[in-house]
Amino acid sequence: MLFPIAAKDWNTAFAPDIQTKATQRLENGQILFLPELAFSLLQDEKHFLSTQHADPKTKNISYHAERDKLWGVQRLTDSEHAQLKAFLSRYSHYANCLIKQLLPHYTGHLVMARTSFRPIQVSDRKSSYRKDDKRLHVDAFPSAPNQGKRILRVFCNINPNGEDRIWRVGEPFEKVADRFLPEIKKPWQGYARLLRLLKITKSYRTPYDHYMLNMHDKMKADDDYQRKANQQEVRFPPGSAWIVQTDHVSHAAMQGQYVLEQTFYLPVEAMQDPALSPLKVLEKRLSRPLIY
Numbered sequence: 001m002l003f004p005i006a007a008k009d010w011n012t013a014f015a016p017d018i019q020t021k022a023t024q025r026l027e028n029g030q031i032l033f034l035p036e037l038a039f040s041l042l043q044d045e046k047h048f049l050s051t052q053h054a055d056p057k058t059k060n061i062s063y064h065a066e067r068d069k070l071w072g073v074q075r076l077t078d079s080e081h082a083q084l085k086a087f088l089s090r091y092s093h094y095a096n097c098l099i100k101q102l103l104p105h106y107t108g109h110l111v112m113a114r115t116s117f118r119p120i121q122v123s124d125r126k127s128s129y130r131k132d133d134k135r136l137h138v139d140a141f142p143s144a145p146n147q148g149k150r151i152l153r154v155f156c157n158i159n160p161n162g163e164d165r166i167w168r169v170g171e172p173f174e175k176v177a178d179r180f181l182p183e184i185k186k187p188w189q190g191y192a193r194l195l196r197l198l199k200i201t202k203s204y205r206t207p208y209d210h211y212m213l214n215m216h217d218k219m220k221a222d223d224d225y226q227r228k229a230n231q232q233e234v235r236f237p238p239g240s241a242w243i244v245q246t247d248h249v250s251h252a253a254m255q256g257q258y259v260l261e262q263t264f265y266l267p268v269e270a271m272q273d274p275a276l277s278p279l280k281v282l283e284k285r286l287s288r289p290l291i292y
């Protein structure tokens with residue numbers, strides 16, 4: 001489930017056999033675990049280890065490096081706003097270095113998406129079942145269809161009080177698909193166009209997005225499945241980092257506070273083995289293309 005990798009520096013040069021193995025393990029649904037990869041905060045960044053600047057309406061503080069945009073925040077002075085941006089921009093840069101060094105096969109294909117800072121204690125968070133990441137799920141976003149692209153995330157636990165980030169990791173994607181796919185109705189023709197027209201989605205919700213979103217919702221809604229599905233607790237201590245394809249790995253975040261995260265999108269064709277992608281797994285089971 002976890003593939004441990006030794007590295008203390010975000011710019012470590014890895015041997016080719018580690019790079020190849022890491023890519024294979026990741027594509028097979030394992031989590032790349034870097035137990036010694038800490039992200040040390042600069043003096044003025046420590047100020048942000050608090051919940052006071054997180055907008056209570058959103059789960060995370062988010063930053064988009066290319067657009068230099070910060071959201072999900074409150075009560076920031078202009079200089080704090082700039083400092084928080086610089087903090088998340090620094091993490092985004094470090095995460096990018098790590099991925100370039102560890103997964104060079106993907107270089108040139110990865111699209112850098114959102115950076116997030118998660119200062120809220122996970123176990124205290126109340127939300128509807130759909131938004132509740134304490135329930136096992138695979139990632140799929142209702143308003144941001146990713147049209148088959150892989151979701152690759154780099155997490156780092158920066159908790160200053162010794163508190164682990166605790167996850168549950170569920171069964172392999174193929175099993176999840178076998179369990180939930182038969183329950184999902186075909187997308188209604190014209191619905192995706194309507195969602196786009198009404199600006200409910202930021203891009204066209206392909207049939208792939210329809211099936212992934214339904215799997216996400218059905219997994220979270222099923223109490224029996226949450227309890228009985230094959231699963232394992234995994235702990236990520238402070239000063240550790242982990243890389244995971246969250247569209248493929250069934251996961252739930254149960255406890256912990258103060259995590260940084262960088263999201264990347266990867267086209268399926270850029271994988272070493274595209275047959276392992278959720279897109280190809282679903283297309284095989286449904287015997288038809290799902291991107292159109």
Ligand SMILES: O=C(O)CCC(=O)C(=O)O
Pocket residue numbers: 118133139165246251252253259
């Ligand atoms: O915040 C976490 O530890 C993970 C939450 C989650 O489900 C996700 O980021 O996909």
Ligand SMILES: [Fe+2]
Pocket residue numbers: 133137138139246251
């Ligand atoms: Fe998730």
